[in-house]
Amino acid sequence: MKWLEEQRDPNHPHICTIERIVDETPTVRTLYFRDEILANVKPGQFAMVWIPGVNELPMSVMTSQDFPEAGFTVRKRGESSTALYNLNVGDKIGVRGPYGNSFATENIRGKNARIVLIGGGTGLVPLMRYLDFLVNPVINGCTVTLLMGSKTKDEVFFEEKAKELIAEQTKLTVIPVTEDGSYGEKGYVTDVLETLLEKNSYDAIYTCGPELMMYKTVQMANKKGIFVQASLERMMKCGVGICGSCCVNDDLACRDGTIFDGENLSQKSEFGHSHRTKSGILEEI
Secondary structure, X not given: OHXXXXXXXXXXXXXXXXXXXXXXXXXXXXXXXEOHHHHOOOOOOEEEEEEOOOEEEEXXXXXXXXXXXXXXXXXXXXXXXXXXXXXXXXXXXXXXXXXXXXXXXXXXXXXXXXXXXXXXXXXXXXXXXXXXXXXXXXXXXXXXXXXXXXXXXXXOOOHHHHHHHOOOXXXXXXXXXXOOOOOEEEOOHHHHHXXXXXXXXXXXXXXXXXXXXXXXXXXXXXXXXXXXXXXXXXXXXXXXXXXOOOEEOOEEHHHHOOEEEHHHHOOOOOOOOXXXXXXOOEEEO
16 A cells, blocks of 8 residues: 555546446435545545546545445536536546545544534535544544534435444444424534534534534534534645635645644634635635
């Protein structure tokens, strides 16, 4: 594995073949391929994915129990994500990376920590990899509450996958939350988090998904003095800190993140309020 990392340039696209596809919802699917390096990424790291003839996209890497399989979970939305979604088994993609930092684990090692993972949509992908990472014998024994936010029942995914990933020594509670109440708890996932924080104590919170959700999560965690990290999504054109399109105040999400802790984010005026468009114009979220 180390030899492979030394031989492969992370900034040069490596061509992979889509080997299987899983439809998660009517608009979300996971495309699986085999790649030893991406199969070993740390929770929170990402890759740049090249769709031939279309564009490149930053994508979190989905975990798989079939090493060296890895995957990208995509929701069809814009031109590039729809093109990736529409690929078939046997089609080729190019991958660069991995890039970015990862969720911290030092504060939960060897202490049977109580953790909250809170995500929405495809933001659940790095949280799934984090669950898989908790199998590490130095870390497992944690009590994990996973909050999964979506608009309706039809958009809920990864619930069973989460249960499959978790180690026997880890206690997992999965709480689906839908805005319309069609499945699980009704309301916003941050409302459920607020209730949990009023009743229980936690050692750490990790979040990824819509920025307003993460903003509220970080605010609540900081107020309670709980260690919190968020994985930020920004417009990325290069993934290596050159184009500057992913800046969050003075930091670049691709180079300095995408994982930022609550103390850092509390000092960023753009977090939860604004981001940059493809043309670099700052606009409100």
